[in-house]
Amino acid sequence: MTDKRLFLHICCAPCLTYPLKRLREEGFDITGFWYNPNIHPYTEYLMRLNTLKDFAEKQSLPVVYEDDYALEEFIRQVVYREKDRCPVCYYMRLKKTVEKAKELGFDLFSTTLLVSPYQKHDLIKEIANYLANEYKIEFYYEDFRVGYREGVNLSKEYGLYRQKYCGCIYSEKDRYYKGGKK
Ligand code: SF4
Numbered sequence: 001m002t003d004k005r006l007f008l009h010i011c012c013a014p015c016l017t018y019p020l021k022r023l024r025e026e027g028f029d030i031t032g033f034w035y036n037p038n039i040h041p042y043t044e045y046l047m048r049l050n051t052l053k054d055f056a057e058k059q060s061l062p063v064v065y066e067d068d069y070a071l072e073e074f075i076r077q078v079v080y081r082e083k084d085r086c087p088v089c090y091y092m093r094l095k096k097t098v099e100k101a102k103e104l105g106f107d108l109f110s111t112t113l114l115v116s117p118y119q120k121h122d123l124i125k126e127i128a129n130y131l132a133n134e135y136k137i138e139f140y141y142e143d144f145r146v147g148y149r150e151g152v153n154l155s156k157e158y159g160l161y162r163q164k165y166c167g168c169i170y171s172e173k174d175r176y177y178k179g180g181k182k
Contacts, residue, residue, distance in 0.1 A: 002026065002027045002028060003027065003029055004028055004029065004107040004108060005028075005029045005031070005105070005106045005107050005108075006028040006029065006030050006031070006106065006107065006108050006110060006140060007031055007033055007097065007100065007101035007104070007106040007108070007109045007110075008020075008031065008032050008033060008109070008110050008111065008112065009032075009033050009035065009093060009094065009097040009109065009111040009112065009113070010032045010033060010034055010052060010063070010112050011036060011093075011112050011113050011116075011167075012036075012048045012051070012052065012112075012163065013048070013051045013052040013054075013055040013056075013155065013160045013161070014151065014152070014155035014160050014162050014163075015112040015113070015151065016032070016052070016112050017150075017151045017154035017155050017158070017160075018115055018144055018147035018148070018150050018151030018154065019110070019112050019114070019115055019142075019144045019147075019151075020059065020061065021147075021154075022144065022147065023110070023140075028108075028140075030061065031061075031063065031064060031104075031106070032052075032061055032062065032063035032064070033063065033064050033066070033097055033100060033101075034049065034052060034063055034064070034065045034066060034067065035093055035096045035097065035100075036048070036093060036167065037068075037069060037070035037071060037073060037074040037092070037093075038074055038093070038166075038168045039167040039168070040071065040167070040168055040169040040172065041169070042069060042071070044163065044167075045069060047161055047163075048161070049065075049067065051160055051161040053065075055158065055160060058158075064104070066096060066100065074089070074092065077092060078168075078170075082170055085168065086119075086120055086123070087120075087127065089167075089168065090120075090123060090124050090127050091131075093111075093113075094124075094127055094128055094131055095131060097109055097111065098131045098132070098134075098135045098137060099135070101137055102137055106137070107137075107138060108137065108138040108139065108140045109137060109138075109139060109140065110128075110139065110140040110141070111128065112144070114141070114142065114143065114145070115144035115145060115148055115151055116145070117145050118166070119166075121143070121145065125141060128141070129141075
């Protein structure tokens with residue numbers, strides 16, 4: 001058990017279910033952090049944000065919301081390197097998480113991105129370790145992917161909205177565009 005204060009970046013409510021359970025078992029004092037300018041369009045962003053607000057309240061989880069919807073900044077960061085956009089996206093979100101964690105005096109940080117088998121797990125870990133070193137704050141690493149299936153079941157149990165694509169407009173295209181074929 002620990003009473004360390006952990007700042008947890010949250011990508012969405014379904015991905016939060018399992019890590020929240022695990023981190024509570026470990027005894028961390030958890031505060032969530034919402035910062036996801038990578039979710040498009042805005043209606044989808046709002047859907048995921050409101051799903052989290054509702055779930056966090058039910059779970060009595062305090063959450064800091066950085067809700068300025070920095071769509072333009074996100075697009076500027078990835079334009080002309082769309083195929084290599086994910087490292088930029090992870091860096092952007094985790095950097096903001098670390099900055100906020102330092103500002104608010106947390107002991108460590110982590111991210112729910114570590115639960116998804118669809119994300120570039122090792123890259124997320126590498127970027128988080130780099131930022132931990134840069135900003136002198138501990139990164140809590142755990143391979144939450146072992147609980148991915150459990151998390152899916154929990155999110156169904158809680159009736160959470162579950163999105164069909166990662167987040168950015170490019171991932172939405174990857175999911176639905178069939179190259180002009182019917
Ligand atoms: S596919 Fe997902 S992780 Fe990659 S840039 Fe888009 S939203 Fe970010």
